[in-house]
Amino acid sequence: xxxxxxxxxxxxxxxxxxxxxxxxxxxxxxxxxxxxxxxxxxxxxxxxxxxxxxxxxxxxxxxxxxxxxxxxxxxxxxxxxxxxxxxxxxxxxxxxxxxxxxxxxxxxxxxxxxxxxxxxxxxxxxxxxxxxxxxxxxxxxxxxxxxxxxxxxxxxxxxxxxxxxxxxxxxxxxxxxxxxxxxxxxxxxxxxxxxxxxxxxxxxxxxxxxxxxxxxxxxxxxxxxxxxxxxxxxxxxxxxxxxxxxxxxxxxxxxxxxxxxxxxxxxxxxxxxxxxxxxxxxxxxxxxxxxxxxxxxxxxxxxxxxxxxxxxxxxxxxxxxxxxxxxxxxxxxxxxxxxxxxxxxxxxxxxxxxxxxxxxxxxxxxxxxxxxxxxxxxxxxxxxxxxxxxxxxxxxxxxxxxxxxxxxxxxxxxxxxxxxxxxxxxxxxxxxxxxxxxxxxxxxxxxxxxxxxxxxxxxxxxxxxxxxxxxxx
Amino acid sequence: xxxxxxxxxxxxxxxxxxxxxxxxxxxxxxxxxxxxxxxxxxxxxxxxxxxxxxxxxxxxxxxxxxxxxxxxxxxxxxxxxxxxxxxxxxxxxxxxxxxxxxxxxxxxxxxxxxxxxxxxxxxxxxxxxxxxxxxxxxxxxxxxxxxxxxxxxxxxxxxxxxxxxxxxxxxxxxxxxxxxxxxxxxxxxxxxxxxxxxxxxxxxxxxxxxxxxx
Ligand code: SF4
Numbered sequence: 001x002x003x004x005x006x007x008x009x010x011x012x013x014x015x016x017x018x019x020x021x022x023x024x025x026x027x028x029x030x031x032x033x034x035x036x037x038x039x040x041x042x043x044x045x046x047x048x049x050x051x052x053x054x055x056x057x058x059x060x061x062x063x064x065x066x067x068x069x070x071x072x073x074x075x076x077x078x079x080x081x082x083x084x085x086x087x088x089x090x091x092x093x094x095x096x097x098x099x100x101x102x103x104x105x106x107x108x109x110x111x112x113x114x115x116x117x118x119x120x121x122x123x124x125x126x127x128x129x130x131x132x133x134x135x136x137x138x139x140x141x142x143x144x145x146x147x148x149x150x151x152x153x154x155x156x157x158x159x160x161x162x163x164x165x166x167x168x169x170x171x172x173x174x175x176x177x178x179x180x181x182x183x184x185x186x187x188x189x190x191x192x193x194x195x196x197x198x199x200x201x202x203x204x205x206x207x208x209x210x211x212x213x214x215x216x217x218x219x220x221x222x223x224x225x226x227x228x229x230x231x232x233x234x235x236x237x238x239x240x241x242x243x244x245x246x247x248x249x250x251x252x253x254x255x256x257x258x259x260x261x262x263x264x265x266x267x268x269x270x271x272x273x274x275x276x277x278x279x280x281x282x283x284x285x286x287x288x289x290x291x292x293x294x295x296x297x298x299x300x301x302x303x304x305x306x307x308x309x310x311x312x313x314x315x316x317x318x319x320x321x322x323x324x325x326x327x328x329x330x331x332x333x334x335x336x337x338x339x340x341x342x343x344x345x346x347x348x349x350x351x352x353x354x355x356x357x358x359x360x361x362x363x364x365x366x367x368x369x370x371x372x373x374x375x376x377x378x379x380x381x382x383x384x385x386x387x388x389x390x391x392x393x394x395x396x397x398x399x400x401x402x403x404x405x406x407x408x409x410x411x412x413x414x415x416x417x418x419x420x421x422x423x424x425x426x427x428x429x430x431x432x433x434x435x436x437x438x439x440x441x442x443x444x445x446x447x448x449x450x451x452x453x454x455x456x457x458x459x460x461x462x463x464x465x466x467x468x469x470x471x472x473x
Numbered sequence: 474x475x476x477x478x479x480x481x482x483x484x485x486x487x488x489x490x491x492x493x494x495x496x497x498x499x500x501x502x503x504x505x506x507x508x509x510x511x512x513x514x515x516x517x518x519x520x521x522x523x524x525x526x527x528x529x530x531x532x533x534x535x536x537x538x539x540x541x542x543x544x545x546x547x548x549x550x551x552x553x554x555x556x557x558x559x560x561x562x563x564x565x566x567x568x569x570x571x572x573x574x575x576x577x578x579x580x581x582x583x584x585x586x587x588x589x590x591x592x593x594x595x596x597x598x599x600x601x602x603x604x605x606x607x608x609x610x611x612x613x614x615x616x617x618x619x620x621x622x623x624x625x626x627x628x629x630x631x632x633x634x635x636x637x638x639x640x641x642x643x644x645x646x647x648x649x650x651x652x653x654x655x656x657x658x659x660x661x662x663x664x665x666x667x668x669x670x671x672x673x674x675x676x677x678x679x680x681x682x683x684x685x686x687x
Contacts, residue, residue: 016669021647027669039513079511086513130561146563148592160655195555263674412507433502440525
């Protein structure tokens with residue numbers, strides 16, 4: 001049993017009671033909602049004649065279905081318009097703040113929470129979306145939940161959960177040139193497996209993690225879920241506090257910052273905290289990682305050979321065979337030179353300002369390959385605005401990228417941005433499942449945002465380090 | 474306020490015929506492709522379960538157990554490892570439930586998926602690879618054969634065999650005692666909830682404060 005970790009401390013602070021089934025009832029400090037997973041929960045609430053318990057601790061946005069091209073209302077697609085109207089009604093009736101596209105604050109739920117300063121260390125945060133783990137980058141305990149649990153949270157501001165084990169993932173060493181946070185997490189998932197984290201929460205620690213900015217930490221925590229973990233977090237430190245101090249929330253309430261900081265410090269894992277497991281990764285050994293298959297665990301260094309299924313663990317062989325057939329790759333080959341039809345720079349993993357900045361430096365003065373459809377989908381309206389002011393929009397457009405409005409877009413293909421037929425996509429997102437990007441024959445190769453930029457330029461998966469001007473992350 | 478706990482049935486036992494879905498790492502995008510989630514209720518999701526595995530581009534049926542006549546009445550799904558990985562969408566177990574599934578036996582389940590199943594009263598019980606493999610084979614050979622899932626006893630019986638399975642202890646208790654619908658249960662702890670909220674340094678906003686921020 002872990003002891004004195006951030007997970008233990010935040011859990012204890014939020015525990016209301018132990019339920020008869022042995023689960024703990026936890027108070028929820030922030031409930032984020034969006035259009036896809038909340039309407040059914042509001043419906044269940046109404047059926048039972050219940051009200052939203054703490055609208056003040058609930059915040060809504062629209063991201064999954066929102067069109068990223070023309071956003072005039074009504075939306076071109078009826079189903080999307082209906083979902084938007086439903087959300088608007090629900091939040092209005094309950095008095096929930098809504099970062100809708102007219103506010104300039106709209107965006108992917110895991111981008112806007114941190115941006116607005118409502119994601120804070122030592123909070124429990126839930127959302128009907130598995131990548132809620134992203135918020136753990138701030139030292140919050142953040143969990144993705146299903147719709148019935150959303151109903152629980154709306155009705156009671158609490159959630160029933162079992163305590164997990166804690167695995168510390170100690171990432172030492174310095175990242176090499178062109179290697180990023182995304183590569184660390186892809187490597188972790190490759191090594192521990194997509195189900196390796198089941199039953200665990202991941203604490204990311206060590207020099208390589210501490211040296212990352214908040215965006216990099218978010219990219220890592222984001223994909224905890226791809227590694228099977230229930231959540232992931234980084235202990236808050238000066239980097240975290242600097243970010244928080246600059247947000248609207250604390251700019252408007254500077255006294256709160258001083259008031260809360262001792263609490264944030266108090267919930268950090270103790271130096272002699274006990275973990276259920278510890279794993280070491282040497283960041284300096286990493287190359288940029290790309291996936292060759294159809295699960296996020298099927299990753300390799302850019303110059304490494306694709307494994308033969310028979311060399312993998314028994315349970316992984318069939319999945320690998322099916323994946324290689326789908327992706328049309330052969331064992332022994334590398335992914336370098338794999339033809340790309342689409343380049344997608346977006347998602348809650350990698351569509352924040354520094355991601356776009358780094359990718360823009362790669363495309364600057366270059367052109368997207370002739371047969372490649374390349375797009376940038378900023379993670380939020382604020383990212384979009386800031387990127388525009390810095391001239392990144394122009395850089396991307398001059399290179400031939402399509403510059404779109406904020407949303408989930410081709411990360412899951414619920415709006416108009418979708419793969420067609422068997423198109424292959426270099427993607428900065430987090431899932432390469434079959435059908436994920438909108439076409440069941442589509443092929444997704446996950447990689448870091450600079451690698452996506454390089455793939456867009458070359459028309460094939462390539463090592464970004466072979467282009468000039470590549471800095472460390 | 475209604476007390477919903479009274480209506481919640483105990484799910485200590487599920488009986489019926491099986492349907493095997495083979496393969497590890499079957500993710501939620503395969504169970505229910507995202508394009509079918511543009512809906513504001515879960516009604517009707519059953520017909521879209523495993524849609525892309527069941528139909529080709531022209532909506533012609535492909536080989537898939539959910540398309541096979543002999544499995545149409547099945548209510549016990551038999552799967553392999555890491556089933557339901559991927560997203561937190563409750564649409565996935567909802568689609569399976571609405572197709573007719575009442576219990577799932579497998580080598581392993583993604584955690585959020587298993588939690589979502591529990592919230593619907595669907596047991597997710599596990600056994601090792603050989604046991605599951607044998608059961609899948611039996612179901613294939615005996616599509617109308619009866620499978621009994623005893624959640625309380627942690628056993629599965631079929632064709633004269635009885636196998637031991639594991640059920641997560643909180644899940645077992647919740648299902649057996651009929652306390653898997655947690656809303657009413659948790660709502661009854663209102664005072665303790667308020668106390669916990671008061672003890673947290675960051676929870677101090679009232680609705681009025683929020684309003685005056687606008
Ligand atoms: S960007 Fe992708 S992973 Fe992130 S919330 Fe949207 S759909 Fe989910």
